[in-house]
Amino acid sequence: xxxxxxxxxxxxxxxxxxxxxxxxxxxxxxxxxxxxxxxxxxxxxxxxxxxxxxxxxxxxxxxxxxxxxxxxxxxxxxxxxxxxxxxxxxxxxxxxxxxxxxxxxxxxxxxxxxxxxxxxxxxxxxxxxxxxxxxxxxxxxxxxxxxxxxxxxxxxxxxxxxxxxxxxxxxxxxxxxxxxxxxxxxxxxxxxxxxxxxxxxxxxxxxxxxxxxxxxxxxxxxxxxxxxxxxxxxxxxxxxxxxxxxxxxxxxxxxxxxxxxxxxxxxxxxxxxxxxxxxxxxxxxxxxxxxxxxxxxxxxxxxxxxxxxxxxxxxxxxxxxxxxxx
Amino acid sequence: xxxxxxxxxxxxxxxxxxxxxxxxxxxxxxxxxxxxxxxxxxxxxxxxxxxxxxxxxxxxxxxxxxxxxxxxxxxxxxxxxxxxxxxxxxxxxxxxxxxxxxxxxxxxxxxxxxxxxxxxxxxxxxxxxxxxxxxxxxxxxxxxxxxxxxxxxxxxxxxxxxxxxxxxxxxxxxxxxxxxxxxxxxxxxxxxxxxxxxxxxxxxxxxxxxxxxxxxxxxxxxxxxxxxxxxxxxxxxxxxxxxxxxxxxxxxxxxxxxxxxxxxxxxxxxxxxxxxxxxxxxxxxxxxxxxxxxxxxxxxxxxxxxxxxxxxxxxxxxxxxxxxxx
Amino acid sequence: xxxxxxxxxxxxxxxxxxxxxxxxxxxxxxxxxxxxxxxxxxxxxxxxxxxxxxxxxxxxxxxxxxxxxxxxxxxxxxxxxxxxxxxxxxxxxxxxxxxxxxxxxxxxxxxxxxxxxxxxxxxxxxxxxxxxxxxxxxxxxxxxxxxxxxxxxxxxxxxxxxxxxxxxxxxxxxxxxxxxxxxxxxxxxxxxxxxxxxxxxxxxxxxxxxxxxxxxxxxxxxxxxxxxxxxxxxxxxxxxxxxxxxxxxxxxxxxxxxxxxxxxxxxxxxxxxxxxxxxxxxxxxxxxxxxxxxxxxxxxxxxxxxxxxxxxxxxxxxxxxxxxxx
Numbered sequence: 001x002x003x004x005x006x007x008x009x010x011x012x013x014x015x016x017x018x019x020x021x022x023x024x025x026x027x028x029x030x031x032x033x034x035x036x037x038x039x040x041x042x043x044x045x046x047x048x049x050x051x052x053x054x055x056x057x058x059x060x061x062x063x064x065x066x067x068x069x070x071x072x073x074x075x076x077x078x079x080x081x082x083x084x085x086x087x088x089x090x091x092x093x094x095x096x097x098x099x100x101x102x103x104x105x106x107x108x109x110x111x112x113x114x115x116x117x118x119x120x121x122x123x124x125x126x127x128x129x130x131x132x133x134x135x136x137x138x139x140x141x142x143x144x145x146x147x148x149x150x151x152x153x154x155x156x157x158x159x160x161x162x163x164x165x166x167x168x169x170x171x172x173x174x175x176x177x178x179x180x181x182x183x184x185x186x187x188x189x190x191x192x193x194x195x196x197x198x199x200x201x202x203x204x205x206x207x208x209x210x211x212x213x214x215x216x217x218x219x220x221x222x223x224x225x226x227x228x229x230x231x232x233x234x235x236x237x238x239x240x241x242x243x244x245x246x247x248x249x250x251x252x253x254x255x256x257x258x259x260x261x262x263x264x265x266x267x268x269x270x271x272x273x274x275x276x277x278x279x280x281x282x283x284x285x286x287x288x289x290x291x292x293x294x295x296x297x298x299x300x301x302x303x304x305x306x307x308x309x310x311x312x313x314x315x316x317x318x319x320x321x322x323x324x325x326x
Numbered sequence: 327x328x329x330x331x332x333x334x335x336x337x338x339x340x341x342x343x344x345x346x347x348x349x350x351x352x353x354x355x356x357x358x359x360x361x362x363x364x365x366x367x368x369x370x371x372x373x374x375x376x377x378x379x380x381x382x383x384x385x386x387x388x389x390x391x392x393x394x395x396x397x398x399x400x401x402x403x404x405x406x407x408x409x410x411x412x413x414x415x416x417x418x419x420x421x422x423x424x425x426x427x428x429x430x431x432x433x434x435x436x437x438x439x440x441x442x443x444x445x446x447x448x449x450x451x452x453x454x455x456x457x458x459x460x461x462x463x464x465x466x467x468x469x470x471x472x473x474x475x476x477x478x479x480x481x482x483x484x485x486x487x488x489x490x491x492x493x494x495x496x497x498x499x500x501x502x503x504x505x506x507x508x509x510x511x512x513x514x515x516x517x518x519x520x521x522x523x524x525x526x527x528x529x530x531x532x533x534x535x536x537x538x539x540x541x542x543x544x545x546x547x548x549x550x551x552x553x554x555x556x557x558x559x560x561x562x563x564x565x566x567x568x569x570x571x572x573x574x575x576x577x578x579x580x581x582x583x584x585x586x587x588x589x590x591x592x593x594x595x596x597x598x599x600x601x602x603x604x605x606x607x608x609x610x611x612x613x614x615x616x617x618x619x620x621x622x623x624x625x626x627x628x629x630x631x632x633x634x635x636x637x638x639x640x641x642x643x644x645x646x647x648x649x650x651x652x
Numbered sequence: 653x654x655x656x657x658x659x660x661x662x663x664x665x666x667x668x669x670x671x672x673x674x675x676x677x678x679x680x681x682x683x684x685x686x687x688x689x690x691x692x693x694x695x696x697x698x699x700x701x702x703x704x705x706x707x708x709x710x711x712x713x714x715x716x717x718x719x720x721x722x723x724x725x726x727x728x729x730x731x732x733x734x735x736x737x738x739x740x741x742x743x744x745x746x747x748x749x750x751x752x753x754x755x756x757x758x759x760x761x762x763x764x765x766x767x768x769x770x771x772x773x774x775x776x777x778x779x780x781x782x783x784x785x786x787x788x789x790x791x792x793x794x795x796x797x798x799x800x801x802x803x804x805x806x807x808x809x810x811x812x813x814x815x816x817x818x819x820x821x822x823x824x825x826x827x828x829x830x831x832x833x834x835x836x837x838x839x840x841x842x843x844x845x846x847x848x849x850x851x852x853x854x855x856x857x858x859x860x861x862x863x864x865x866x867x868x869x870x871x872x873x874x875x876x877x878x879x880x881x882x883x884x885x886x887x888x889x890x891x892x893x894x895x896x897x898x899x900x901x902x903x904x905x906x907x908x909x910x911x912x913x914x915x916x917x918x919x920x921x922x923x924x925x926x927x928x929x930x931x932x933x934x935x936x937x938x939x940x941x942x943x944x945x946x947x948x949x950x951x952x953x954x955x956x957x958x959x960x961x962x963x964x965x966x967x968x969x970x971x972x973x974x975x976x977x978x
Contacts (some may be wrong), residue, residue: 056714056715056742062382062383062412064408074746075766078766079770081770082770085742086716090382093407093419093745095747106613106615109620111400114612114634117631117634117635118407118408286758286766287758287762288758289757305765305766305769308769309770312769390708390737392730418734418737419733421747432938432939432940436938439957440957441730443960444730445734
């Protein structure tokens with residue numbers, strides 16, 4: 001009988017390390033304090049420098065990532081795959097979950113406890129709020145939340161903040177304007193929470209029916225973060241350092257007329273940016289439909305594609321950290 | 327004209343080796359004698375030791391596995407992918423077959439003869455009985471059967487047997503109890519055949535309508551393997567060394583009442599295990615629905631997640647062997 | 653503000669190189685002159701030699717390929733994956749596009765500008781004519797067209813030509829017979845265009861309603877390529893050096909009777925090849941249904957599976973070239 005030696009410890013295969021994030025799950029932005037953020041961004045910045053210099057390197061050579069996506073997300077899945085491969089690690093892509101054992105009724109805890117027998121870290125995308133926290137309770141290996149329904153998408157929030165810091169050199173002192181659907185937009189909720197740890201002012205611009213939820217506003221107030229709500233973009237543009245755009249979806253409106261009446265007020269065009277600072281950035285979590293016109297893409301202030309690249313560096317940092325290699 | 331040099335030999339690209347399994351297909355458990363099993367498990371045991379020590383290693387560096395799945399099976403597909411990647415090899419994942427050239431009418435022999443031009447070994451999952459044998463007839467490169475319908479799933483049977491040996495140090499002398507759907511369960515059929523090569527006693531526990539097929543019982547009798555059939559689990563628990571659980575599916579019953587009447591007799595709970603030996607193991611091929619209650623998971627005798635890990639080692643061994651590297 | 657350093661140049665990550673194809677897109681066969689073809693085939697020939705000797709090698713170690721398939725194509729996708737992996741590079745597989753951000757309305761330019769932030773080169777398969785050219789206009793990293801609807805599939809045409817050269821040692825002086833659906837067959841159009849740069853004679857064999865389009869015939873005439881049209885295969889077989897077979901699809905005919913009347917005239921059997929030269933080859937882009945009978949497969953002149961392998965070498969060459977490593 002050999003139970004002891006086969007009972008999995010929390011160590012990845014063939015590895016023994018000591019590092020502050022080693023073996024931890026990345027489930028929510030709420031788990032990070034400012035020191036954590038500093039550390040993550042410092043490592044992400046190093047990742048960027050290494051990629052610029054050598055493209056890839058073998059920091060995670062021999063490590064396996066199970067990329068477990070219960071719903072498709074090309075962007076996030078590709079970003080984690082690229083992050084792992086640029087670190088010299090390998091990926092087990094699991095995209096077809098909907099057709100597979102899950103349709104035979106397997107629970108998430110069982111799927112996760114199987115995959116951690118093969119892999120060293122699991123990235124999980126799931127349509128249900130709380131799925132990552134549940135997976136983390138059962139798994140011994142690190143779980144990284146890649147979005148759980150309308151819940152959290154912590155790596156998105158981290159890459160948003162990292163983008164601001166890298167593009168504008170600092171977060172403190174900035175005026176951040178969020179525009180679009182502030183009610184249902186998971187990204188603006190998480191980013192607001194992260195920004196509330198810094199010395200920033202927020203402009204919240206949305207149609208009346210898509211205003212930022214009271215819960216978030218209370219958190220902003222508690223943290224002493226100045227914010228104001230607006231129903232048009234143009235008045236707040238001149239003071240804006242970061243313009244974070246999200247989509248206003250037609251389906252959110254009961255009547256099409258109500259949608260038609262407001263939609264143009266939240267579209268960013270070259271004309272919008274004429275009134276903006278020379279040194280500011282336009283961000284978007286993508287996919288973008290028409291809420292930023294394509295003419296804006298050529299403007300150096302359009303940071304949304306660079307934002308995607310920062311995301312890869314943040315995910316490289318997190319993978320290296322939870323595997324004890326940073 | 328250069329036909330000779332381009333006609334593919336049975337050698338993988340850039341490789342010349344001599345090893346008992348080199349270049350062989352893994353199609354059925356019937357192809358293995360006891361020496362073969364000893365050899366496979368010896369290599370699998372080494373794989374386990376290497377993974378525990380270094381995580382991955384470059385035994386199959388530069389080798390390509392075409393992972394050809396005509397039907398989804400997250401667990402098996404991920405296990406082979408992990409096995410190949412832990413050996414330093416690469417994987418061509420082919421999961422979307424249903425949508426692709428096959429829907430344009432391409433035959434399995436043509437698909438296989440194309441893929442062997444790219445890869446060094448092909449793992450095949452197919453819904454039709456005999457698909458792997460047919461593929462092996464046409465292919466020059468090794469084919470590994472990852473399940474062909476209600477036919478064979480030899481690597482599952484091998485990992486089941488390897489789990490028993492690793493967990494209980496030996497197979498001879500054990501009492502193995504199989505419970506659940508013994509009629510349609512491909513895994514219990516193959517495992518029975520493998521166990522019949524050893525000195526074991528079998529308890530076969532199932533609802534009347536899901537008894538082990540006569541064909542398997544005859545094979546057990548011919549091999550001199552003592553077995554007995556039962557319609558309840560509790561009486562045989564105390565003498566059991568290995569409890570192999572499979573699911574009783576409601577759909578197998580014509581009337582729901584018939585299902586309801588028997589289903590609880592085949593569910594394993596902590597109470598079931600109170601009467602069991604301290605040194606025994608509970609196995610399950612997974613996915614598990616409710617035939618083993620989740621309370622059992624914390625019991626050290628619950629071996630089903632460890633079983634998944636043993637599966638990776640067995641697949642590492644087979645890949646290395648057929649590619650002439652073990 | 654740090655816009656300058658983050659604005660992507662045309663260089664892949666961590667790489668600075670000078671080579672004639674470095675950084676170029678592969679969009680259409682029309683972009684290649686004879687010197688280009690010579691160079692591509694010289695590199696492809698070296699790739700073949702290297703694979704025969706060592707299986708894989710690390711020419712593209714650390715490079716990432718985004719394999720972006722908007723429609724499934726197991727053969728082409730697997731071929732590019734194998735090509736990249738045999739060069740030591742890594743692949744980001746993106747097969748589930750239909751379910752993902754695209755269904756949220758993202759444009760191809762946005763998808764491509766995101767993926768180039770993660771990867772060093774993008775292979776694109778898309779159902780719309782011109783998609784690759786559009787992607788190439790927006791992307792800074794190289795785009796390789798892996799088929800855009802009824803438009804181009806340049807790597808297929810290149811591999812077809814490379815197959816002829818490798819199997820028959822030269823292209824000049826040959827008689828090439830194309831048979832089947834010459835109207836809708838993208839492969840025969842592109843191959844005709846490439847062959848028109850050489851000193852070849854073409855036999856075009858098809859049902860009346862599936863004749864080669866006038867546009868292609870005009871191009872052949874302008875280039876001085878002798879060609880003749882036929883409605884039966886047998887008369888042209890004896891003089892044929894290359895028999896390029898494509899499928900006559902029943903759906904192309906308005907009446908089933910019309911299809912039934914002609915279909916057997918375009919099927920290749922061992923009897924067809926009795927009248928053929930001893931040194932000639934039969935090619936097919938695959939998938940094949942019944943337009944070449946399986947009895948032909950054992951004939952050494954059947955080159956269609958070898959053709960698949962040549963495809964891998966051509967794609968290895970192109971990947972290495974556009975990444976500045978050949």
